[in-house]
Amino acid sequence: MQPILNSHLNELDEDIFHHFGFTTKSFDFKQKFGDVKFVCVCGSSNRIHNFAISMAKLSGIQLPVENIAGSHARFVLYKVDHILFADHGIGIPSTLILMHEMTKLLHYAGCKDVLFIRLGTCGGLGVKPGTLVMSDRCVNTKLEPYNELCILGKPVRRQTKVDLNAVNELKKLSENLSLQCSVVVGGTITANDFYEEQGRLDGAICSFSQEEKLAYLKSAYDHGIRNLEMEGTAITSHCNSTGHRAILVCVAVVNRLENDQVTISADDFKLFEQLPGKLVGEYLKRNSGLIAR
Amino acid sequence: MQPILNSHLNELDEDIFHHFGFTTKSFDFKQKFGDVKFVCVCGSSNRIHNFAISMAKLSGIQLPVENIAGSHARFVLYKVDHILFADHGIGIPSTLILMHEMTKLLHYAGCKDVLFIRLGTCGGLGVKPGTLVMSDRCVNTKLEPYNELCILGKPVRRQTKVDLNAVNELKKLSENLSLQCSVVVGGTITANDFYEEQGRLDGAICSFSQEEKLAYLKSAYDHGIRNLEMEGTAITSHCNSTGHRAILVCVAVVNRLENDQVTISADDFKLFEQLPGKLVGEYLKRNSGLIAR
Numbered sequence: 243m244q245p246i247l248n249s250h251l252n253e254l255d256e257d258i259f260h261h262f263g264f265t266t267k268s269f270d271f272k273q274k275f276g277d278v279k280f281v282c283v284c285g286s287s288n289r290i291h292n293f294a295i296s297m298a299k300l301s302g303i304q305l306p307v308e309n310i311a312g313s314h315a316r317f318v319l320y321k322v323d324h325i326l327f328a329d330h331g332i333g334i335p336s337t338l339i340l341m342h343e344m345t346k347l348l349h350y351a352g353c354k355d356v357l358f359i360r361l362g363t364c365g366g367l368g369v370k371p372g373t374l375v376m377s378d379r380c381v382n383t384k385l386e387p388y389n390e391l392c393i394l395g396k397p398v399r400r401q402t403k404v405d406l407n408a409v410n411e412l413k414k415l416s417e418n419l420s421l422q423c424s425v426v427v428g429g430t431i432t433a434n435d436f437y438e439e440q441g442r443l444d445g446a447i448c449s450f451s452q453e454e455k456l457a458y459l460k461s462a463y464d465h466g467i468r469n470l471e472m473e474g475t476a477i478t479s480h481c482n483s484t485g486h487r488a489i490l491v492c493v494a495v496v497n498r499l500e501n502d503q504v505t506i507s508a509d510d511f512k513l514f515e516q517l518p519g520k521l522v523g524e525y526l527k528r529n530s531g532l533i534a535r
Numbered sequence: 536m537q538p539i540l541n542s543h544l545n546e547l548d549e550d551i552f553h554h555f556g557f558t559t560k561s562f563d564f565k566q567k568f569g570d571v572k573f574v575c576v577c578g579s580s581n582r583i584h585n586f587a588i589s590m591a592k593l594s595g596i597q598l599p600v601e602n603i604a605g606s607h608a609r610f611v612l613y614k615v616d617h618i619l620f621a622d623h624g625i626g627i628p629s630t631l632i633l634m635h636e637m638t639k640l641l642h643y644a645g646c647k648d649v650l651f652i653r654l655g656t657c658g659g660l661g662v663k664p665g666t667l668v669m670s671d672r673c674v675n676t677k678l679e680p681y682n683e684l685c686i687l688g689k690p691v692r693r694q695t696k697v698d699l700n701a702v703n704e705l706k707k708l709s710e711n712l713s714l715q716c717s718v719v720v721g722g723t724i725t726a727n728d729f730y731e732e733q734g735r736l737d738g739a740i741c742s743f744s745q746e747e748k749l750a751y752l753k754s755a756y757d758h759g760i761r762n763l764e765m766e767g768t769a770i771t772s773h774c775n776s777t778g779h780r781a782i783l784v785c786v787a788v789v790n791r792l793e794n795d796q797v798t799i800s801a802d803d804f805k806l807f808e809q810l811p812g813k814l815v816g817e818y819l820k821r822n823s824g825l826i827a828r
Contacts, residue, residue, distance in 0.1 A: 250736040250745075257737065258796045261729075286609065314801060316579070316625065332609065335626025335765055338728045345739040383685040392676040393731050394743055394751040435631045436554075438686050443543040444550065446638040447776050450687055452543075458687040472628055483740050503551045508607065 251346070259343045262319060263312020266350055274310075275351035279324040280531050281344060281486075282522065283337075283477070284361045287318045287329040293361065293519045294320035294327040300523060301532040317343075323533045325526060330360075334389065334434060334476040341480035348486070357408060358481050358488040361518035364430075364471040365440060366494025368463050371506050372423050372514050374416070374521060376409050377430040377490040378466075380474040383439050385431070385465055389479035400479035402432075405487035412491065412525055419524060423493075423517055428468025430490060432475040440470050442502040459498055469494060491518040544639070552636045555612055556605020559643055567603075568644035572617040573824050574637060574779075575815065576630075576770070577654045580611045580622040586654065586812045587613035587620040593816065594825040610636075616826045618819060623653075627682065627727060627769040634773035641779070650701060651774050651781040654811035657723075657764040658733060659787025661756050664799050665716050665807050667709070667814060669702050670723035670783040671759075673767040676732050678724070678758055682772035693772035695725075698780035705784065705818055712817060716786075716810055721761025723783060725768040733763050735795040752791055762787060784811040 251257065257266045284290045294307045301323055310319040317340055320327040328344060330337040348356055366373055380402040381387050388399040409427060416425040437445025441455045474490050481488040493514045496504045506514070526532065544550065550559045577583045587600045594616055603612040610633055613620040621637060623630040641649055659666055673695040674680050681692040702720060709718040730738025734748040767783050774781040786807045789797045799807070819825065 248736075248739060248741040250741055254737065254796075258798065260797050314804065331624045331626075331629060332632060333624075333626045333628025335727045335729075336624060336629055338730070339625060342728075342730045342738040342740070349739065384688050391728060391732055392726075394734055394747060395677050398731075398742075433685075434628045435635075435684060436628075437631070437635045438691075439684055441687055443541075444547065445635040446541060446642065446773075447635070448541040448543055449691075454687060480739075503547075504553045505551065511607065 257346065259347070261316040261339050262343050263315030271347065271350040272352050275326070275347060275353065277324050278326050278348065278351065278353045278356060280526060281326045281328070281356055281358045282361060283328050283330050283340065283358065285330060285332055285473070289515060290327045290329045291318060291320065294322055296519060297322045297325060297523060297526065297532065300527060302535045323531060325531045330473060333472045334432065337473040337476040338480065341477060345480065345484045345486065354485060356486045357405065358477055358486055359522055360473060360477055360488070360490045360492070361522055362471055362473065362490065362492040363495050363515055364469040364492035365496050365498045367459060367468050367470065368497065368499050369424070369426055369468055369494050370497055371495055372510070372517070373494045374423055374425045374517055375430070375469040375492050375494060376412060376425065376427045377404050377474060378406060378409060378427050379429045380404060380478045380490065381429060381431055382475055383431060383433050385462065385467070389475035401482050402475045402478040403482055404478055405489050408487065408489045412489070412521060415525055415528070416521055419521065421517065421520060426468050429466045430474045431462060431467055431470045433470055433472055436472065444502045463499065470498060491522055493517045550639065552640070554609040554632050555636050556608030564640065564643040565645050568619070568640060568646065570617050571619050571641065571644065571646045571649060573819060574619045574621070574649055574651045575654060576621050576623050576633065576651065578623060578625055578766070582808060583620045583622045584611060584613065587615055589812060590615045590618060590816060590819065590825065593820055595828045616824060618824045623766060626765045627725065630766040630769040631773065634770060638773065638777045638779065647778060649779045650698065651770055651779055652815055653766060653770055653781070653783045653785070654815055655764055655766065655783065655785040656788050656808055657762040657785035658789050658791045660752060660761050660763065661790065661792050662717070662719055662761055662787050663790055664788055665803070665810070666787045667716055667718045667810055668723070668762040668785050668787060669705060669718065669720050670697050670767060671699060671702060671720050672722045673697060673771045673783065674722060674724055675768060676724060676726050678755065682768040694775050695768045695771040696775055697771055698782050701780065701782045705782070705814060708818055708821070709814055712814065714810065714813060719761050722759045723767045724755060724760055724763045726763055726765055729765065737795045756792065763791060784815055786810045
């Protein structure tokens, strides 16, 4: 797919990355980022920092891994060999900001066809807590494969295709590793809320019954949906429009056909949230994400 | 307005606040939170922490102000006298999570008619950087006074009224203080993106011209809009539905009729982002937010 270019960027003498806390004059983007092949993202700054550290250890790089983002930034940014790491916060709007600034960074650095990998937590649908769900498609809460923006007051829909080649490679790889968890490939719903939009009964407001909730979730299951989260359509649609690729590897922390609340123990949560990184880390190592030392 | 009750909550023996990292069994909510009259929120955890500290100093409370949220929480939570403080991240989805868990907390604590105050940064419309904008209404990017959710696949619109009494009180108060900044009352657009949805030309993707952008922003200005941000309709609509009240006090860091990028210096940014707290802090002190010691 051809990237949509923004010709207005050519008119800027200096481009300020407001949420990264640096500008195009802070350093030489081609020199600093020109070798990037992968971008790993997740919701929380702590979790992505820990993943960057684990990749640095795998690569034999001296710690600590320094945060490239400025001190007043809203996101963190780390780099290990050919991989960038950042957090995107919660939800599509926060994630779109990260995606705009990250793909501008790659544009100035001359990087093309980069694979974005979201390592997330999610609600599973018909799968046990601790199951890895890799998305074969990303849909909104109406089960449509689009992200909709409202640009200058008018609706614009963008496709949300995932890179199925990478999904298949990761699926095969998972079968050769002893991950001690199930790996499922299925559809992903991206919602704009954790409670009502995901059909939870335990928010401050709830206008539907247990039966109506289950009818919605079971219908989604019958359409091949296996998890619900809050950022997938933002990442895939933005990559589809900028010439990059995207996949989502999320771990279920609850089975939404059985429960709304996340009742697993703190220890299990800690263990589960590291599972996407175990699979993705191995994939990156085998696919030239790291420099052989 | 009558609060919408969620009768499903009565069926829970223990309610897990997933993003605050505690449960209804962690402490006695009535005893710990029963005297809350105000909830102050902003996007960043650091900024709200600093504001909580400044209120604690005003009240003569011993520092530090302890974070009530659990160690694996996604939001922070502080309390000083009758005021709670929390961060909501960026955008409507992240903010809705905070609002669901915060209003459940107030529900269990028995607090009614609480005033939520968002202290934010924003893009100004026809106002200089450093101007305080207090919202007299909150609209989406189509200039409609609603927040739209998609619940079980179907669209639901909720009103976004602000508490005009509190806005008028704050406006009057601002005239009696030497704030060294302008205070403007006007409409607020809440967008689902920082770049394209706010008509910026400097994102990674841009499909419109400078002329089309200005036509949109000038039309909004003519409709009384004075700033653009990313959370207002989430906070107001959720308060409208749960029997609480909400106001927004945001400082402009750019005038969008003149610029897209935030070009003010880091020192000015630091100074400006404290302005909402200066006005709101004085308001809270005079309106029984703090206990006289």
